[in-house]
Amino acid sequence: MLVGQDFTILHMNPAARALMREAEADFRTELPRFQADALIGSSIDVFQRDPAQQRATLSTLEAPQVTTLRIGPRELDLRVTPLRDNGRRIGFAFEWTDAGERRRNLDHAAQLAALGRSQAIIQFDPDGTILDANANFLQAMGYRPEEVRGRHHAIFVEPSLRESPDYQRFWDRLRAGEYQAAQFRRVGKGGREVWIEGAYNPILDTDGKVAKVVKTATDITPNVQLLGNLKQLIDRNFAEIDGAIARSAGSAGAAAAAADRTNAEVQSAAGGIEQLAASISEIAESMARSRAATERASDETKALARTTDSLTQAAQAMGGIVGLIRTIASQINLLALNATIEAARAGEAGKGFAVVASEVKNLAVQAARATEQISAEIDGIQTTSTGVAGALDAIREAVATVLDSVTLTAAAVEEQNAVTRSLAETMRNAAGSVSTVSASMGEITAAVQEAGDAMGKTKQAAQVLVR
Known part of the structure; x- marks a missing residue:
């Protein structure tokens, strides 16, 4: 846009006209009288609210001056150059440029510079x-x-x-x-x-x-080389890793199988111990009954011993009676002898008395014989009673010994019964623990297999990265 010395707009090229038409609405927000098609022939005062200041600046302008004008949302770069003819100023050249394009170009240049640095x-x-x-x-x-x-x-x-x-x-x-x-x-x-x-x-x-x-x-050469080295490392070590995983899987499988077998054996042992505990419980009950029966036998033996003692005392008492009878029989016999002597002295008068004396003598003899026989029987009874008493003492001692043994055995069986019950409970707990171990070994086997799968995927991923 060419402006004369009197600040009148003389000429605008097509680019300047197009720019003014494009920016006309923005100019009118601040300069209501602005008209793009009426600029030629008008004063440049139309671009300023304070024309006096603009004229003063242009009057003293000796060299090109660049400034940026903000018109509403639009920014325009303006370069004003004094025009001279033989050293005399004859006017001004106004060069208008859209500052937004310049800023975008600067931004693009900055982006390109930043991109070039990296x-x-x-x-x-x-x-x-x-x-x-x-x-x-x-x-x-x-x-x-x-x-x-x-x-x-x-x-x-x-x-x-x-x-x-x-x-x-x-x-x-x-x-x-x-x-x-x-x-x-x-x-x-x-x-x-x-x-x-x-x-x-x-x-x-x-x-x-x-x-x-x-x-x-x-x-990315270092990264590719690193990936190549990684692939070589993986290829070199994967055989060992695969073998280790295979061995781990095999060991875990064998351990799982062993745990299953142990579980079955422990279950069987637990069942056997429970049966043993039941049997020992029955034995304990039987020993308790035997102990009670032995105690009753001991009581009966003691009562029989008392009866035998009474029999022995009675036999001894009968011995005294037999002695008394023997004395009486001896006196009767002596009396019969005296009666016979007296009957002989009496002669005929004493014959009847002699017969009586003879019968009394016979009775005395028979009583003596019976007394001897009774004495012999009583001696036999006493001997038998003494033997029975001795045997009963031996039986009582044996029963006491048996009672002590039964008591000790019953106590031991009861203790064994308690230990067996505790062992059965322990075996049941052990069976549960072995079942847990078996399940855990199954999980370990699955984990090892998953680790193997993961290593395979890692190998594939490394190969993909290298490609």
């Missing part, structure tokens, strides 16, 4: 000729700028790929505007292997044709 960037013609490369890319590939400019992208690939149809299709797709991104194996200076993770970005011109291809990349 990424390797190289630019190609659509045919693959290298236009430029930043320091990161040159460092990754080991080249200097003059060694790559003007050369083809093929210097970064192996000869076998360079001559392949895949490489030709790669560039055909880029020339067609197709974006491509992946991990690429490239060849650096001296044949050094370089791995990059990058993207080839076709850049289109205003006609929609590919003007150039910009590649942004990151050098």
Whole structure:
């Protein structure tokens, strides 16, 4: 926009007119009289609320001045240059620019600069000729700028790929505007292997044709080498790991089987001990009954011993009576003898008395014989009673010994019964514990199998990472 010395707008080129029409609504928010199509021939005072200040500034302007105007939401960059003719100022040139575009360009430039600091960037013609490369890319590939400019992208690939149809299709797709991104194996200076993770970005011109291809990349060679080393390590150790897992699985399976067998044996033993406990309980009850019977036998033996003592005393008493009878019989016999002597003296008168005396004598003799026989029987009874008493004493001592043995045995059986019941309870608990161990061994076996599966998946994942 050309402005005369009197601050009248003389000319506007099409770009300036288009910009003013576009910004007219924004100008009118602050300058209600502003009209884009009426600017030529009007004063530049239309752009200011305080025209006097603007005129004062322009009157003293000797060199180009740049400022930014904010009109509502819009920002415009303005460059004012004094126009001179033979040293005399004849007017001003106003150059208007949309500041938003400048700011966007600055933002894009800052983004590109930031990207260039962290990424390797190289630019190609659509045919693959290298236009430029930043320091990161040159460092990754080991080249200097003059060694790559003007050369083809093929210097970064192996000869076998360079001559392949895949490489030709790669560039055909880029020339067609197709974006491509992946991990690429490239060849650096001296044949050094370089791995990059990058993207080839076709850049289109205003006609929609590919003007150039910009590649942004990151050098991942150390990561790929690390993954390669990891794969070698996994391949080297997986056989041992697989073997260890297999052995662990086998051992766990064998332990589980042993635990199952032990569980069955413990269950069987627990059942046997419970039967033994029942049998011992019956024996304890039988011993208790035997103890009671033995105690009763001991009491009966004591009572019989008392009866035998009474019999012995009675036999002894009968011996005294027999002695008395024997004395009486002896006196009767002596009396009969005297009666016989007296009858002989009496002669005929004493014959009848002699007969009586003879019968009395006979009775005395018979009484003496009977007395002897009774005495012999009583002696036999006494001897028998003494033997019975001795035998009863021996029986009483034997019964006492048996009673003591039965008592001790009953106590031992009762203690054994208690221990057996405790053992049966312990065996039941042990059976439960073995069942738990068996279940745990099953879980361990499953865990080992899961570990084996996980190691297999890890191996596959490592192989995928290496690819």
